[in-house]
Amino acid sequence: MNSTLWNRLQTIDRRIIYAVLLLFIIIPLFIDIPLPTYPSKQSQDFYDTLEKVAADKGNANKIVIVNGMWSPSTRGENQWQAEALITHLMQKHLHFATLTFDTQNDTVMQTSVVEPLAKKYGYVYGRDYVNWGYRPNAVYVITIKGLVTNIPGTIKKDAHGTPITSFAVMKNVKTRSDVAAVVDITPVESTETWLGLFEQNNSPPYLFAPTAVMAPTYYPYLDSGQIQGMLTGIKGAGDYEGLLHTKSFGSRIASALSLVYALIILLVIIGNVGHFATRAAKRREAS
Amino acid sequence: MTEYLKHLLDPVLLFGALGTIAILSLVFKENRFYRLFEHIFLGLALGYDLELTWTTVLKPQFWDAMVHDGQWAWIMAVPVGLMFYGVYTQRFAWMSRLVFGIFFGLAAGTAFQDFSARFMPQVTRSFAPNKSLIPPPPTPGDPHALLHQVSFVLNNFLFLGIVVCVLVYFLFAFEQKNRAVLRTAQLGRWVLMFSFGAIFGSTIMTRMALLIDRMYFIFHDWLRLVKG
């Protein structure tokens, strides 16, 4: 091979890179590429914790709080986490309440995630789950604090303006001790408030589903056991679907991600091969 | 078919889809289609700024307070606000500097609280990065107790070493002549690069997820070619 060909390897036109990248992202949307999933330890812990919660008979009348801080702008990660989580809750017949502090979350969470799944699993609003609705971010801290001692008094009405005490699912839910778990699906820093104001001796379990970019900041909390499980971005959602054996969109996106990562690594290798070969060729010419 | 066509031509979806394609086309080549949507985007954003300024600040905090709640003194904010526009004249230009100055002051005044609340806990947290410098007593029956202890101590000293190297790199007033200082600073820079690489690697997933979501929007929400 001559040096110009080597040189080409380290100067691939960026448009070629972009076109291949786009293909690698689009193809898995259409075709299910059966890549094996190896759940990370944090995803496994997330799943195991909820399994344990579901196995505990004492939790039958308790509720899981699903806190959503995300909006359509991060739905590429958070929606699939939410979907896998709600699926798990419904499969295990756990009662849950959704709550949000983001103006745009409620619509996307209910219409794209909760309602279609409720239909699929025969979940009835008010009997099996409830939507506490949206609260402004300004009252975030006060609301979380209020939930510790007085849930009906803090939430008062559901998203449609109905007093929450009128729902069967809320009959035995009064204080923190009636909460089976907290799941936080978020692209923003919402953890400290829950850990600081709501949790007591890691009870109820706090599970965390952040965007991938946020995840590294929270390893210390995992280490200390304050966060019992974490779904890292879309990889976490894919892991979770794998654990649930309900491979759906999250897994497909996780495959797309695997392909894209492989592409980038390949590009880096090609670039370096070109770099060294060209340098060697130049040295030969010089001598 | 007409139903599908109607869906494709839904104004909200169509606007979003064309806009998305136009913006993404930038990566291949800047073109008229991109330029068109760039200007639409800038215009919409500017209009939205103006609307937000009114609906989230001026109306509730200024207009309603003054007009409905009888807090007449708010009117005094108007001349102060007008001082900004001194920039446009020679004579009153200094007046704009006066009001900018007040904002410099406001921005600077929060530094003490910020420093104590946000930064000092980080200093004290460094005393014992992993709870303590000396490993906790081994749990009975742990066959790898020695390994745990060794890794514990190593990690702690690594943590300390890195903080010191990075700090030395960021000293400016001392010429890096002393070999020890020079070496430490160099090491600090290398650690920084390693750490930046880790940040780079851990950011990619979120960025890719956004592009995947855009493709999902085009092929699922709009074209309905993907079953999701």
Add this chain to the structure above:
Amino acid sequence: MPGHGAAYFGKLAFGLVVMFAILAGLQAAPRRSRKIIIAFFTFLGGLYFALEFFYPAPSGENFLTGYQPLVAGLGAVIGSFAIGLGVFSLVQLHLRTLSRLRPGWGYSIVLLVSFVAMTVFGLMNEYSPNATVIPTVGGLWQSQNAHGMFRFLFSGGLSNLGSATFSIIAFYIASAAYRAFRLRSIEATLLMAAALIVMVGSVSFGTALTAGIHPKLTDGSENPWANLRIENIAQWLLMEVNTPAQRGILFGLTLGLLATSLRYWLSLERGAYFDKEL
């Protein structure tokens, strides 16, 4: 003014007169005292927050704490009057392009039209969302109200265009990695090595590489070799190398912020803007 009589207008007029009188007084002050006046008001601007922090607050609040919303509100209100500076600057630029028919004037029209449309329908959406803005034309289209127009511009346009721009970064991250991750120098090599380890550790095919190392031994105890699983190496990197490095950077950054704040607050800052004769 609803609910207020003529006396209220008097108060408003009084407020305006007082404020303008103060400004006129400042304008009349001798030229050489201007720097001192500015330094004084700058100091005053920062004094509130500084005092509020340092004044003892045994119950978590002191006599200044209660004014925080007022000070923040005042800052926000006065600051938002400046929006005109931005809008004038941009609109003027495009009107000039338009009036001289400079190349690309068509785009200036597009920008100005989008701007006006968003402002008008945005405000109408606040005040009269149900007002019809486009009447029905039989057989062609349905009527459209202000809320519908706003939704078209906001949900259809603004928010999708924002997401699309954000997603461009995915392409750029790929080309930047391809170009920058070369074994050129020690620094570039370190950057690349860390990035690759973290990347491989965060996707399935990467974790598959070391999935053979089981976290538990056959007797149920922890497997020490599990630390060598790629995702654990990546996590170790982020926790044990990245965290202290970040902390080292934070030290300098925070002190820089403190020092710079002090220089602004006490008008010790130097440089073109601050050295000018007024």
Add this chain to the structure above:
Amino acid sequence: MQHASENWWVSGLVVLLSLIIIGKVLSAQRGRVPFIRRIPGLNAIDEAVGRATEMGRPVMMVPGISGLDVVTLQALSIFSYVARAVARFGNKSIMATIDPIVTGVAEETLRDAYADAGRPELFEEGDVRYLTGQQFAFATGVAGILIREKVAASFLFGAFYAESLIFAEVGQQVGAIQVAGTTQTNQIPFLIAACDYVVIGDEFYAASAYLSRDPTLLGSIVGQDYCKLLLLGIILIGIISTSLLTLIHGGPVAHLLHTLVDFLKVK
């Protein structure tokens, strides 16, 4: 920590650090001009502006995407140096801003810088362009300017977030020499990957001192260095105490160390 009275030792320390910095500033103003080390990326400013002038193409500056705060002001003071170089070379510069107040201050800064360099006529209306307050709309606007104006040198200083890579990569593609620095550490890797020179961490705050060689600013940098050493000292004391505590249990020494660590701790 909301108030000083919650922990007097921390707030005392803040005051002490402030006094060290002010003290060094004042002593430098009296003529003890200190030395500071070389900051590599910043020497490239003149080179970049010079090359842009040779090519007959403009220089671009972006002072981050936050409002008028200390970081943005610091970026503007770096840009006042860049603008002076631009004026000296007789070139043209464009600055894009995301905040109306910053726009006002930026116009003043550039006008003064051009006047300082003796070329006030080079400053034109429209050189400082407010684009919009929305992050990504701003990003498309900046990308558009970089491409259409064929910018040959681009300076990114200030608080940047995710959009940093859009600016840097588009700048790279149009072949501009790029010098960057940000206080947002998470963006530094992307700037390193796409720019020619990057200043890291608090080199950003040291930049204006380094460029202007003004005694006040140099003094401040030296003060900051002493503060860093002081904090490093506190950390070492803290670490030694906590480590000793894990070895020594009970007795007056342990009691003393306990008191010390409790004293140093911040809630």
